[in-house]
Amino acid sequence: MxxxxxxxxxxxxxxxxxxxxxxxxxxxxxxxxxxxxxxxxxxxxxxxxxxxxxxxxxxxxxxxxxxxxxxxxxxxxxxxxxxxxxxxxxxxxxxxxxxLGISTFHLAGSGRGFTFREDEPLDMRLSDSVMSAAELLSGISQEDLADIIYVFGEERYSRRIAAAIVRVRSAGGLRTTGDLVETVTSAVPAAYRRGRINPATRTFQALRIAVNAxxxxxxxxxxxxxxxxxxxxxxxxxxxxxxxxxxxxxxxxxxxxxxxxxxxxxxxxxxxxxxxxxxxxxxxxxxxxxxxxxxxxxxxxxxxxxxxxxxxxxxxxxxxxxxxxxxxxxxx
The missing domain is CATH 3.40.50.150 (Vaccinia Virus protein VP39)
Incomplete structure (x- = not known):
């Protein structure tokens, strides 16, 4: 180990x-x-x-x-x-x-979808006692999802991102972290995609915070x-x-x-x-x-x-x- x-x-x-x-x-x-x-x-x-x-x-x-x-x-x-x-x-x-930091093991070795750098299942759980990110995203309303992304991610494009996620979810295309990154990236302005951080960073933070309360x-x-x-x-x-x-x-x-x-x-x-x-x-x-x-x-x-x-x-x-x-x- x-x-x-x-x-x-x-x-x-x-x-x-x-x-x-x-x-x-x-x-x-x-x-x-x-x-x-x-x-x-x-x-x-x-x-x-x-x-x-x-x-x-x-x-x-x-x-x-x-x-x-x-x-x-x-x-x-x-x-x-x-x-x-x-x-x-x-x-x-x-x-x-x-x-309160997330362990490097969780990001790089757990396979639980904490990072946008790998294509992994939408899990994000620190314990299996809570629902996964996939379960959260499968039934949440667009309005509530936008609130989560805005409040927990302090993401200014939260409503655009939430709308895009719901559209992709409806088409059955939201299964992995790679799908989520692609969806978020497509929802934000081109200039935002070229910013200091990956455009999906704040959305991933928000979902992880929500999943684990x-x-x-x-x-x-x-x-x-x-x-x-x-x-x-x-x-x-x-x-x-x-x-x-x-x-x-x-x-x-x-x-x-x-x-x-x-x-x-x-x-x-x-x-x-x-x-x-x-x-x-x-x-x-x-x-x-x-x-x-x-x-x-x-x-x-x-x-x-x-x-x-x-x-x-x-x-x-x-x-x-x-x-x-x-x-x-x-x-x-």
Whole structure:
């Protein structure tokens, strides 16, 4: 078995999340993947205990393999991270990590249609517990499809693309990712096809987010993870890869730190997209247990260095935000 994924911001994750050997709480890697970040953290704290969560059973087995002897320190949990935090009753973690990027294995080796560079089945699932992209596209209305592409892909030609997909679907010609790329490309202006990114990029992102309910899972999981975090200088880090995720994390962290202006904010920005039934729910008040408070350690997101991007181009859009939880000192 060959490792396919390079963890992003490795030095920064170690800097912020290096386990505290005096804290008995576990480290929780909410997006285990192939275990790259987990391996780094365990190397710096060989006696620590780690809980590795991933919705994909294949990734659990890949992580178990690549962690080698370190796997004995890991409790592997095959679950969506929002479901994990909904039912978690264990010791309060002193380090929590979310890496929201899609693994290189999923893009290049899974055959599940995450990339527009290969002609694969329209799947896009991170777990077989949800419907595939093909199933989603087979019955969705043109209006709802346009909303998904606009809200989750921030795609300005969403209505033209949705109309083209429905036409091709009706003719029975939408079976693979290659069919989808061809359909999207034919629906947008010629100048757009020659743009900086493949014209299908945003549509693929939107469908993947919709299939896996990524933003709603994140919106649900963040406050639960923050509440569970140890108040003895526990730290939580989130790596995002697109603006919808980053805005959601930014507002959730601000709300948890007591910034009332963050409550009611949305991950989406366009006025009519916030009214869409597909838009993530607005950020609620993120209440901390009594006597505990959240401090934001990264007022601006940390981004990869020029050297890292040169060596690992997949890291170019990564943004890291980190918070710390402490106890509120009693006043006398």
């Amino acid at each position: 060959e490792r396919s994924h390079v963890p992003v911001l490795p030095a920064e994750i170690v800097e912020f999340l290096k386990p505290d050997t005096t804290n008995a709480g576990p480290v929780v890697d909410c997006t285990l993947g192939e275990g790259g970040h987990s391996a780094l953290l365990l190397e710096h704290a060989p006696d620590s205990r780690l809980i590795g969560v991933d919705a994909d059973a294949t990734m659990i087995e890949r992580a178990r393999h690549f962690l080698g002897p370190r796997a004995s320190q890991v409790e592997f949990v095959c679950a969506w991270y929002d479901d994990f935090w909904l039912s978690y009753t264990g010791a309060r973690p002193h380090r929590i990590l979310f890496d 990524e933003l709603e899972r994140l919106r649900t999981a963040l406050p639960r993870a923050l509440a569970a975090l140890s108040p003895d200088h526990g730290r939580m880090a989130v790596i995002t890869f697109h603006s919808l995720e980053d805005r959601l994390v930014k507002w959730a962290f601000r709300a948890a730190s007591g910034d009332e202006s963050a409550v009611g904010r949305s991950a989406v920005t366009a006025k009519h997209s916030t009214a869409s039934k597909f838009a993530p729910k607005l950020i609620d008040t993120v209440a901390m247990p009594e006597g505990e408070r959240i401090t934001i350690l990264t007022r601006r997101p940390v981004v990869p260095s020029y050297e890292e991007v040169a060596g690992n181009p997949a890291s170019r859009s990564a943004k890291l935000r980190v918070v710390e939880k402490t106890r509120i000192e009693e006043s006398w």
